[in-house]
Amino acid sequence: MTWKKNFVVMMLCLIIFGLNGPIYRHTHANTGLDANQPPSVDFTYIPNNPTDMDLVQFQDNSFDPDGWIVAWIWYFGDGNSSILQHPNHKYSDNEIFKISLTVIDNNGTLNTTTKTITILNVPPVANCGDDRYVNQHVLHLNASQSYDSDGEIINYTWVINENQRYYGKNINYSFYDDGTYNVSLTVTDNDGENDSDNCTLIVDTQPPVTYMTITGEKGANNWYIENVTVVLNTKDETSGIKHIKYKLDNSIWYRYSKPFNISLQGKHTLSYYTMDNALNTEGEKLVSINIDKTNPYVKIIQPKENYLYLLNRIKWPLPENTVLIGPVLVKIEARDKEAGIERVEFYIDNTLSCLTEKPPYSWAWDETILGHCKLRTILYDKSGRQSSNELYLIALIF
Ligand SMILES: [Ca+2]
Ligand SMILES: [Ca+2]
Ligand SMILES: [Ca+2]
Ligand SMILES: [Ca+2]
Structure with missing residues (x-):
């Protein structure tokens, strides 16, 4: 700092000698001769309550009533100085400093004023993180987002649920129970100032449970015979539901928001x-x-309709009748794409004569019958749906 002071003094000498000859002139207000009036000296600064992070801006308010001011010499109280009229200065730490300003008028007359300035500490900022959910029985508490702009944090104090106290920038807190944990963090900087932050951690280690209900018209063998509606309900008392997802067969996963229908036929998962x-x-x-x-x-x-059969052999077509002479193998064409075939029944005049569950679902008809009759077949699929087909004929089977 000495060289700065020397520099200031040298500047001062130059100004005074250069402009006015003598180093120093006293005023002689009483004589009226050479009655130089001394300069009035004053200054202000902003901000009013500066911290050691602020650039303090000094405003010179000095004036000379009968001339002008030719030099300003500032000492900021921390060993630094300036010869600018309106200097800026940043203090490196919080403290009370004594500032002096000396001004010199065009006659070489000096005037000085001093003021104190209180440079404040910047308090630290505590940050214990956002409120959050935790799915394990260890809380990782991390204060690394806390800071002190003009110094350092020298103490981290954690209080969990208002009664358990821990110290350190990072701590791991282990426990057994799910639930809500209220965490408070207080940090202290190297100037002894504090700041606190709170966060709430909801600990939930239990997965939720989904309940599904399907409504729809049921047939046989756990087949639905119309569209179904699926409702998914779920419950999670600790942290609540983030989402329910579902997929049908190999579809993508959908987010469940409301009951949905399935209309596509077939077997699904x-x-x-x-x-x-x-x-x-x-x-x-x-x-x-x-x-x-x-x-x-x-x-x-x-x-076949409108044909004559003789001993199970097709003989020739007839104009308007189907006639059987002797036994015949009744054959059907049968299919069910979705559930598949469960069974086939054959009726003669509404009397059940044969039931088969095996392909090719044919019936060797050799029951004695003479005259007009109705041959009817009913096919049941595995879902319980059915279809029938019938044929009127004249049969002579004996
Ligand atoms: Ca003057
Ligand atoms: Ca500080
Ligand atoms: Ca849960
Ligand atoms: Ca079917």
Whole structure:
């Protein structure tokens, strides 16, 4: 600092000698001769309550009543100085400093004023992180987002649920129970100032549980015979539900928001699970949903309509009758795309004569009958849907 002071003094000498000759002139107000009036000296600064992070801006308010001011010499009280009229200065630490300003008028007359300035500490900022969910029985408490702009934090104090106290920038707190933990962090800087921050941690280690209900018209063998509606309900008392996801067969995962319908026929696998806000995920659940909205198809293909059969052999066409002479193998065309065929029944005049569950679902008809009759077949699919086909004929079977 000495060289700065020397520099200031040298500047001062130059100004005084250069402009006015003598180093120093006293005023002689009484004589009226050479009655120089001394300069009036004053200054202000902003901000009013500066910290050691602020650039303090000094405003010179001095004036000379009978001349002008030719030099300003500032000492900021921390060993630094300036000869600018309106200097800026940043203090390196908080403290009370004594500032002096000396001004010199064009006659070489000096005047000095001093003021104190209180440079304030910048308080630290505590940050214990956002409120958050935790899915394990260890809280990782990290104060690294806390800071002190003009110094350093020398103490970190954590208080958990108002009674457990821990010290350190990072701590791991272990416990057994799910629930809500109120955490407070207080930091202290190297100037002894504090700041506090609070956060709430909801600890949830239990995955949610999803309940599924399906509504729809049921047929046989766990097949639905119309569209179904799926409702997924879930519960998580600790952290709450983040989302429910589901997919049908190999579709993408959809986010569940409301009951949905499945209208596509066939055998399906519906998969679903729920994740809670602490990211605990329930194991994927699977359910089979089978839908058959279509009746099966059945048609008698032997005997053929309007033909004569003799001992199970087709002989020739007839104009308007189907006639059997001797036993015949009744054959059908049968299919069901969705659920598949469960069984086929054959009736003669509404009396059940044969029931078969095996392909090719034919019937060797050799029951004695003479005259007009109705041959009817009913096909049931595995979902319980049915179709029938019938043929009127004259039979002579004995
Ligand atoms: Ca003057
Ligand atoms: Ca500080
Ligand atoms: Ca949970
Ligand atoms: Ca069907």
